[in-house]
Amino acid sequence: MDGGWIKPFSEYKDNFSQETLDGIEWILPVIEHASRMYDEGIMGIPFGFEPKNPFIARIDHFEEAGLDPEEDFPPKNYEHLIEVATTLQEDGPGEYGFQIWGTASDWLEVSNPMAIALGGTDGAFLNEAADDTNIDNDTWVQNIKNWSEIYTKHGLSSGGTVNANDETAVALMRQGELSMTQVAPANHPSFMEQARDMMMDGTLQWGPMYNEPSGQRGTFLLATMAITRKPEQTSQEEWAPKERAAVQFVEKLLSKDFQRSLQQNYGYLPVRDDVWDDASDQVEGEDSHHFSESLFTMAEEIDVAWSFHPKQRPAMVSPTPHMQKVLQGDLTPEQACKDAAEEFRNTIL
Amino acid sequence: MLALLLILWLPFTRGIWMSLHEWPVVGERTFIGFDNYEFLLGWDTFYISIKATIIYGLSTVLQLVIALVAALLIVNQKWFKNFTSSLFLLPYTLPPVVSGTVWLYLLDPNFGPILTALTDYGLLENGLFWRSSGDLAITVITLVGAWTFWPFMFIIILATLQSIPEEHYEAAKIYGANRVQRFLKVTLPQLKSAIIVAVTLRTIWNLSKVAQPLQMTGGGPGYDTSVLGILLYRFASDNGRMGLSFAVGIFLLLLTSVFIVVFIRENRRSQQTELK
Numbered sequence: 119m120d121g122g123w124i125k126p127f128s129e130y131k132d133n134f135s136q137e138t139l140d141g142i143e144w145i146l147p148v149i150e151h152a153s154r155m156y157d158e159g160i161m162g163i164p165f166g167f168e169p170k171n172p173f174i175a176r177i178d179h180f181e182e183a184g185l186d187p188e189e190d191f192p193p194k195n196y197e198h199l200i201e202v203a204t205t206l207q208e209d210g211p212g213e214y215g216f217q218i219w220g221t222a223s224d225w226l227e228v229s230n231p232m233a234i235a236l237g238g239t240d241g242a243f244l245n246e247a248a249d250d251t252n253i254d255n256d257t258w259v260q261n262i263k264n265w266s267e268i269y270t271k272h273g274l275s276s277g278g279t280v281n282a283n284d285e286t287a288v289a290l291m292r293q294g295e296l297s298m299t300q301v302a303p304a305n306h307p308s309f310m311e312q313a314r315d316m317m318m319d320g321t322l323q324w325g326p327m328y329n330e331p332s333g334q335r336g337t338f339l340l341a342t343m344a345i346t347r348k349p350e351q352t353s354q355e356e357w358a359p360k361e362r363a364a365v366q367f368v369e370k371l372l373s374k375d376f377q378r379s380l381q382q383n384y385g386y387l388p389v390r391d392d393v394w395d396d397a398s399d400q401v402e403g404e405d406s407h408h409f410s411e412s413l414f415t416m417a418e419e420i421d422v423a424w425s426f427h428p429k430q431r432p433a434m435v436s437p438t439p440h441m442q443k444v445l446q447g448d449l450t451p452e453q454a455c456k457d458a459a460e461e462f463r464n465t466i467l
Numbered sequence: 468m469l470a471l472l473l474i475l476w477l478p479f480t481r482g483i484w485m486s487l488h489e490w491p492v493v494g495e496r497t498f499i500g501f502d503n504y505e506f507l508l509g510w511d512t513f514y515i516s517i518k519a520t521i522i523y524g525l526s527t528v529l530q531l532v533i534a535l536v537a538a539l540l541i542v543n544q545k546w547f548k549n550f551t552s553s554l555f556l557l558p559y560t561l562p563p564v565v566s567g568t569v570w571l572y573l574l575d576p577n578f579g580p581i582l583t584a585l586t587d588y589g590l591l592e593n594g595l596f597w598r599s600s601g602d603l604a605i606t607v608i609t610l611v612g613a614w615t616f617w618p619f620m621f622i623i624i625l626a627t628l629q630s631i632p633e634e635h636y637e638a639a640k641i642y643g644a645n646r647v648q649r650f651l652k653v654t655l656p657q658l659k660s661a662i663i664v665a666v667t668l669r670t671i672w673n674l675s676k677v678a679q680p681l682q683m684t685g686g687g688p689g690y691d692t693s694v695l696g697i698l699l700y701r702f703a704s705d706n707g708r709m710g711l712s713f714a715v716g717i718f719l720l721l722l723t724s725v726f727i728v729v730f731i732r733e734n735r736r737s738q739q740t741e742l743k
Contacts, residue, residue: 121493220599222685278576280599280688289578432706439512442688446599464506466706 119161119428124344126158133365138372141390148338151239152423155248161426162342165371166386168303169416170337171227172409173325175298176212176291176316183210183297191298192325192412196232196264199328203274203298212297215274217290218265220445221283222438228300229441230434231327231336233261234422238332242422243433250467251433254459262451266444280445288312291322300327304385306409310402320406326415335416338423341386343368387413432466482713490710503714512690513698513718520694520722522605524674527666529613534620534665539654542628552625559618563679570611571683598684601691608680608692612673620665627661628654659737667730674723695719 131139145164153160173192180187183206193199203215218228226243233241237257245252252258269275276282276296284305290296292313306324309317316322327336345364348357370376377388378396387410388397398410424430437458443449449457486504489497507513541551558566576582576594585591597603631654639649677696680686686693686701693701695715702712 220688222687276577276596277594278596278599280596281604281684282598286577295577428707435705438685439687439689439693446601446688448689461512464510465702465708465711 119156119426123346124161125347126156127160127163128158130345130361130365134369134372138369138390141377141392142372144391145389148421148423149340149342151421152340152425154246155425155427162340162344163368163372164340164342164389165368165377166341166380166384166389167417167423168339168341168386169327169335169413169420170231170339171300171302172327172412172416173298173300174287174291174309175323175325176294176296176321177323178321179206179210179212179294179297183208185210187323191323193328195328195330196236200268200272200274203268204272206297207274210297211294213295214276214290215297216268217275217282217287217296217299218268218279219282219284220280220438220442222435224282224284224302225438225441226434227284227302229261229265231300232265233258234334234337234420235328235330235332236261236264238334239422241332241334242337242425244425244427244430248425248427251459251462253433253437253462254455259452259455262441262444262455266441266451269445270447280442292316303387303409303413307385309407317407318403323407324409324412326412329419333419334421335419338417338420340423342426343371381410387417429466433462436462436466482716485710486713486717488710490708490713492707492709496710499710503711504717506711507714507718512693513715515690516693516695516698517718517722519605519690519692520674520696520719523609523612523676523680523692523694524670524726526609526613526616527669527673529610530617530620530669530673531662531666533613533617534624535658535662537617537621538625538628539650542625552621555621556618558615561615563615563676564682566615567611567679567682570607570614574607599688601688604684604688604692608683611683612676612679615679616669616673620662620669623661623665624658627658631657660734663730663734663737667727667734670726670730671723674726675719695722 142164145167146160149160149162149164153162175191177187177191180191180202185191185202185205190198190202193202199216205215206212207215219225230241230243235241237255237260239246240252240255240257241261242252244250245255269279276290284299284301285308287296287299287301287305288308289312291299291309309322313322329335345361345368348354348361372390374390374393374396377390377393378400380386380388381397382400382402388394394410394414398404398414401410404410424434427433437454440449440454440458440461444451444454487498487500489499489502537555541548541555544551561569571579573579573581574597576586576596582591582595586594595603597607635653635657636649639653644652674694675696676694677700680692680694681697681700684692686697695718699712699715699719702708702715
């Protein structure tokens, strides 16, 4: 994008059918917000998305701990999460009530949805002008305090939390050591493969991320396609058929047939909201584990996506060492957020 | 000579030039003089990284000890010598990422056989979550590094041991030298050059390792296992700051050079002593 190679969506939007455009209309404001740093507006056209991150829990642990799964799962806010997880740990059969993850790609997938649920767009990694990190604002400081205290104060997460990754969630939950956590939806196939019986009989169930107090249920990872501009050395005659083929390819990705199969075959939710019911029907065991239902519930109440800014990934990953220090008890949340912001400004921006 | 110029010196010189710039992967480049170096020298994390690199580099010593003992054990073995050598070489034949994966599983506190057994038998009170502790994490990756790469030294030392003429030992025996004296006066002096070469090469390679430490700890917890190679990789790959990344590379080169100069000087002195 910095090189000016990507063609803005507005320049080829008219090539798509009205039906396709109607199907993706709901998410265009989210994409627009994620593209806020570009004067030309939307730079990539979405074909799939992933809400970050739903809950998954051992429902049998809820029952054994005397909790009511209908009322207590998923938790309604952070305080409810702590209350439920504490009861699960103290009165249930599992060793840990709620696991958080400390590795680079996983700490943010739990803490970022929590930050957005807490403070809306203030919980995004980049500020509204997309020229600075938000990591040291009040929302993030409070959020890192909340997130880290799950481990440091409440002791609800396992001893390996500092460098734990969510790929171990399936095994921990299957063995019954862990009662509840939040993991990326991309882990669903692993759960279906390694804990199939529990998924099919509803022992393991997904639930949407809470939305209190901001009304936002987390954030989106967007799967988008972009069409590039004609390279200078290529003639218009040579380029035109290639661009037509590219548009047709995107149109194919947005076709109803492809969109219906997206979740089952690729793990992303279809961006066209007119195929959501069909897509849910295709997910094996949906009535038991509520995977699609949870994700679509989240989708309806999320306005913030990870942005298209070239520094988005470093903005998310670079605070990791500082957050690990908070989990180790070596830094306060305030200091860690301050250090992470300073490092971002010095080494990334 | 031309090939050497094109594939080594030209990129290297360009790299130094890059380190004097704000050099994004795509976009405008800005000359900033020594700002990248100045930033690194004033950044606390950089010193944590240097410390981690030196500790990880110490695996060279472990590799040498294991290789020396293994080579001495089998050099006079009459039966299954080739088979035993092949077994010893096994870790080196595995890609480091594969052996890293094996050790991650073996040492997993929740599912791995080693730590769960120790916990089950009451030798550990709780699971040993080594990836959560900086000291333990750097120790484990150093030990796993030693396990993975020691056979390189073993090959060199064994080959040299086999080339020492038997007459030298017989002569020493005639003069009444015991086992230890024969090792110190016959074996070790003749191994010296081989050891210096092996240690030099392995030191260079160990100091610049990225893949296995990155895979095993992700450079954490905090920056405790972020060796310079990982820092360099992160600046280039995650942050797209090629100039800063190359500046880290220059410091890595300087660090490596310190060891190389010492070893080369020692090698020269050793050769001069032999000539006398």
